[in-house]
Amino acid sequence: MTAQFNAATFADRHIGARRQTDVETMLKAVGYDTVDALVDTAVPNDIRQDCALELAPALSEVEALAELRKLAAKNKTAVQMIGQGYYDTVTPQVIRRNILEAPAWYTAYTPYQPEISQGRLEALLNFQTMVQDLVGLPIANASLLDEATAVAEAVLLMRRANKKNDGKTVLDADCLPQTIAIVKGRAEALGFEVEVADLSQGLPDGDINGVVLQQPGVSGRVFDHSGVIAAAKERGALVTVAADLLALTLITPPGEQGADIAVGTAQRFGVPLFFGGPHAAYMAVQRGLERSLPGRLVGVSKDSAGVPAYRLALQTREQHIRREKATSNICTAQALLAIVASMYAVYHGPGGLKAIAETAHGHARTLAASLKAAGLDVLHTSFFDTITVRIPGKAKQVIAAAAAKGINLRLVDENLVGVSTDETTTEAIVAAVMASFSIVAAHGATITQDTDGFALEAAVERSCVYLQHPVFNTHRSETQLLRYIRRLSDRDLALDRTMIPLGSCTMKLNATAEMEAISWPEFASIHPFAPDSQTAGWRELIGGLEADLAEITGYDQVSIQPNAGSQGELAGLLAIRGYHRSRGAEQRNICLIPASAHGTNAASAVLAGMKVVVVATAADGTIDHADLYAKIEAHKDVLSAIMITYPSTHGVYDADVREVCDAIHAAGGQVYIDGANLNALVGLAQPGKFGGDVSHLNLHKTFCIPHGGGGPGVGPVAAKAHLAPFMPGNAASWTEGHDVPISASRFGSAGVLPISWAYVKLMGGDGLTEATKSALLAANYVASRLDQHFPVLYTGEAGLVAHECILDLRELTAKTGVTAEDVAKRLIDYGFHAPTLAFPVAGTLMVEPTESEDLAEIDRFIEAMITIHAEIGQVANGDVSLENSPLRNAPHTAAAVVSSDWNRAYPREQAAFPVHSLRQDKYFPPVGRIDGAAGDRNLVCSCPPIEDFEN
Numbered sequence: 001m002t003a004q005f006n007a008a009t010f011a012d013r014h015i016g017a018r019r020q021t022d023v024e025t026m027l028k029a030v031g032y033d034t035v036d037a038l039v040d041t042a043v044p045n046d047i048r049q050d051c052a053l054e055l056a057p058a059l060s061e062v063e064a065l066a067e068l069r070k071l072a073a074k075n076k077t078a079v080q081m082i083g084q085g086y087y088d089t090v091t092p093q094v095i096r097r098n099i100l101e102a103p104a105w106y107t108a109y110t111p112y113q114p115e116i117s118q119g120r121l122e123a124l125l126n127f128q129t130m131v132q133d134l135v136g137l138p139i140a141n142a143s144l145l146d147e148a149t150a151v152a153e154a155v156l157l158m159r160r161a162n163k164k165n166d167g168k169t170v171l172d173a174d175c176l177p178q179t180i181a182i183v184k185g186r187a188e189a190l191g192f193e194v195e196v197a198d199l200s201q202g203l204p205d206g207d208i209n210g211v212v213l214q215q216p217g218v219s220g221r222v223f224d225h226s227g228v229i230a231a232a233k234e235r236g237a238l239v240t241v242a243a244d245l246l247a248l249t250l251i252t253p254p255g256e257q258g259a260d261i262a263v264g265t266a267q268r269f270g271v272p273l274f275f276g277g278p279h280a281a282y283m284a285v286q287r288g289l290e291r292s293l294p295g296r297l298v299g300v301s302k303d304s305a306g307v308p309a310y311r312l313a314l315q316t317r318e319q320h321i322r323r324e325k326a327t328s329n330i331c332t333a334q335a336l337l338a339i340v341a342s343m344y345a346v347y348h349g350p351g352g353l354k355a356i357a358e359t360a361h362g363h364a365r366t367l368a369a370s371l372k373a374a375g376l377d378v379l380h381t382s383f384f385d386t387i388t389v390r391i392p393g394k395a396k397q398v399i400a401a402a403a404a405k406g407i408n409l410r411l412v413d414e415n416l417v418g419v420s421t422d423e424t425t426t427e428a429i430v431a432a433v434m435a436s437f438s439i440v441a442a443h444g445a446t447i448t449q450d451t452d453g454f455a456l457e458a459a460v461e462r463s464c465v466y467l468q469h470p471v472f473n474t475h476r477s478e479t480q481l482l483r484y485i486r487r488l489s490d491r492d493l494a495l496d497r498t499m500i501p502l503g504s505c506t507m508k509l510n511a512t513a514e515m516e517a518i519s520w521p522e523f524a525s526i527h528p529f530a531p532d533s534q535t536a537g538w539r540e541l542i543g544g545l546e547a548d549l550a551e552i553t554g555y556d557q558v559s560i561q562p563n564a565g566s567q568g569e570l571a572g573l574l575a576i577r578g579y580h581r582s583r584g585a586e587q588r589n590i591c592l593i594p595a596s597a598h599g600t601n602a603a604s605a606v607l608a609g610m611k612v613v614v615v616a617t618a619a620d621g622t623i624d625h626a627d628l629y630a631k632i633e634a635h636k637d638v639l640s641a642i643m644i645t646y647p648s649t650h651g652v653y654d655a656d657v658r659e660v661c662d663a664i665h666a667a668g669g670q671v672y673i674d675g676a677n678l679n680a681l682v683g684l685a686q687p688g689k690f691g692g693d694v695s696h697l698n699l700h701k702t703f704c705i706p707h708g709g710g711g712p713g714v715g716p717v718a719a720k721a722h723l724a725p726f727m728p729g730n731a732a733s734w735t736e737g738h739d740v741p742i743s744a745s746r747f748g749s750a751g752v753l754p755i756s757w758a759y760v761k762l763m764g765g766d767g768l769t770e771a772t773k774s775a776l777l778a779a780n781y782v783a784s785r786l787d788q789h790f791p792v793l794y795t796g797e798a799g800l801v802a803h804e805c806i807l808d809l810r811e812l813t814a815k816t817g818v819t820a821e822d823v824a825k826r827l828i829d830y831g832f833h834a835p836t837l838a839f840p841v842a843g844t845l846m847v848e849p850t851e852s853e854d855l856a857e858i859d860r861f862i863e864a865m866i867t868i869h870a871e872i873g874q875v876a877n878g879d880v881s882l883e884n885s886p887l888r889n890a891p892h893t894a895a896a897v898v899s900s901d902w903n904r905a906y907p908r909e910q911a912a913f914p915v916h917s918l919r920q921d922k923y924f925p926p927v928g929r930i931d932g933a934a935g936d937r938n939l940v941c942s943c944p945p946i947e948d949f950e951n
Helices: 002-007 010-014 020-030 035-042 061-073 093-100 118-135 147-161 177-190 226-234 319-325 335-373 395-404 427-437 478-490 512-519 536-553 565-582 599-607 625-635 657-666 721-726 750-786 810-816 820-829 855-876 908-912 932-937 946-950
Strands: 079-081 168-172 194-197 208-215 238-243 261-265 281-285 298-302 308-312 386-390 407-413 416-420 557-559 590-594 611-615 639-645 670-675 694-697 717-719 805-808 844-847
Touching: 010 750, 020 035, 020 750, 020 855, 035 750, 061 512, 061 536, 061 750, 079 427, 093 335, 093 478, 118 261, 118 281, 118 298, 118 308, 118 335, 118 478, 147 168, 147 177, 147 208, 147 238, 147 261, 147 281, 168 177, 177 194, 177 208, 177 565, 177 599, 208 226, 226 238, 298 932, 335 386, 335 416, 335 427, 335 478, 395 407, 395 416, 395 427, 407 427, 512 750, 536 557, 536 694, 536 717, 536 750, 565 599, 565 639, 565 670, 565 694, 565 717, 565 721, 590 599, 590 625, 599 611, 599 639, 611 625, 625 657, 639 657, 657 670, 717 721, 750 805, 750 844, 750 855, 810 855, 820 844, 820 855
Parallel strands: 079 407, 168 194, 168 208, 208 238, 238 261, 590 611, 590 639, 639 670, 670 694
Antiparallel strands: 261 281, 298 308, 386 416, 407 416, 557 717, 694 717, 805 844
8 A cells, every 4th residue: 555655646646536446436327438438429529639748747746846946946036126016025924824825715716605605705804894994985895806907997997987978088197007008908999098197287188087096106106186086076087096005004095085996906915926916906986886896795794593694795796697798807806815915904903004004114214315315316205115216327227236235126217216115124125225326326325314304295194093893903913813714714615625516617626735836935025027037937937837738728829917717818809809900800899609608708808899799509508500600691791709618618518619610710700719618628629729719728727726715816818829919918018009918917926827837747748638537527427426316407429518517406496496596505504515506507506526526525415416306305295395494494504403492394403414424524604594685785895893793
């Protein structure tokens, strides 16, 4: 046994059902002698790739970590004083180890099943409350992707909400350069005007729909925005302020100055630089705008016993329901990073945050006063943590001198240098910066403490209190915070406890070895705008991952910049748009989308300036060919693209995919293949080879980046050579008319890329292919075992499915009234996260076991479903009414089960322990079934008064 264990490959540990006896058991249930025979039947022969993946041989965990150490060593850490929206920070170790590096937090899924998500929902509600208090606005979301795209979302929100004024959008010239680039790129696709102006000099002429201000500005300037905001309101415009949360502990919040919207990032609240991301962005709005607010919104409701409970509010705004009419295409959030930021505020409290801000501000004032005393021109006297210094023609000399001392400053242009202080700045660092300026100083570069000339102006000083809720004033010691974090995680179900059988979401193993490197300083402490000489290891890792993904998908080029799957969709569609325009075919703006497609597809198409035409679904779940060809014919002169998911959203390998691709190409269109289901293709078929022109991939699905309670995600875009010139550009250096940037930083959420890099290296080509085959076997095993109880809605060749299957409960619902939601809630009593509910077909459950689950766990899920079917039978037979059944009353809390007034029509044992195995390691949800409608009717999106919970 010892020799076998030592000889095991990483693939043997990643794939759950690896023992031959388990494989044989599963094959027998499915009706095949070998896995290859199953795969050969399920996957259409005409899309199968001709040869094995040409990837480097698989590494062991020790070898992969050693290679990552070599790459990390090629990066050079420095004192990061570049600023421009990114600052060094200290992640308290208690938060780093117990949240950022804790599988109970990072393996959790989006809290769509709120009864098993109360811990992370509370942490996200803390985040919303923190943002609301600091920005002075009543409603905030939880969360967005990065600051620049959050501003773009705010601009679109203003345009939706301010329909009476179709004027231009005005951006302050002191906005972050990457923000200006992102907004202009989105505006070009949607056809509205953007003007950049120095708003400290007043508003420009003309009709104005919305205004965006930056506080503090990229130059560091802090000024009273109330006059500009009032003037904008008088002219019928809405106003957004992009604000630094740490600065807002000292300066007047945007809401108090009259802003309608505030956006920004929580990065400097304990979230590492990560070479650009992932970082939690935020958006907060005035009342009346909440139903247009993009992203997720945590609200407070009550459960079946009247106990306060958290849930995602106003979900009817989301893409899976509203599709092309959605408020945005945002799907993945940055939930894990928002939780880290919220815990940073919980740990430090209002006093601690203010002290950190005052320290950073004090160091900036010392630098400004000392540089001025040395005869240098400091541009602004009112600032928070950033100063801009004018040194005509000598900026590069100062930058080089600072770099020689291990300090990165911002090169604005040949005459201007920016310096940003932060939580990590020390007196020694201030002295070293001054020494770097000594080469251009007229009177010597000595430190002066006479900083009176650089105090914040009285008009911008904050006077209102913040973070008064007890949660921000209780957990001062590490013991208290450690226990608070543990209490919250104990309320949740994550992948560290149980299988999460979510169709389309691929909740597979996030191996510890894959996670190991993300918090290494050589990766985590690198500024996204650091010079290339300091980032060789990062760029080698990214280049290697992009090359491997190109090989896996069969495309010619990959960009990992998009920091969510939805953003990868947008990038791919913008590449198609750019391609058509380059050929003088601007009229091609129709995007065909099957009715079964992911909701983000339609929302992304609209953001890319396209018009959505829906293609009907045939009775067998495939694309309706008659409808497809009719719509191709009707739109052949203006057809831009079709978006198809493969395998289909119904979990089936459609045999006609090449035919569909050929028909679109014949009409002059391009084929976008949504890569959400790539876990069923890797090593077997390459979308870039069977007809796709462009795809996005989900690294947080197929390539093992964990979901983190709703994010981070990475959605690389992969394209054929003819679309390569239109792939995402670099927002920090973007010029109009070129490739449109998608994310604020060049490499998006680079910080989590070592996870996918490690997964590919650990598995190798053979291991990746085996994982795909194992995923197909697991899904077909579940389908075959459950079909007689819950019919599988769609199947392909020989009655097989791909990597997931849809269980149809509609007939059972018609007979008994038991809904798919009842089954989802009852599964909680068995210790399971529910499958995907009501997507892509209402009244169904979509199950994806993934290759990482072992046979025992899959059988435990099957046993739960069969037992639930028997409970449905009790309702059907009239043994118990639906309203009095354990199905309708699920989930059952411990408090309900031990209650002295138990009067239900079924025994407590059936409620809590419906199968024998639950008598050990039983999970009890902290709340019963939550009343979602009540929460939407009475919208509460911040920490309730503490007495609500005491009562």
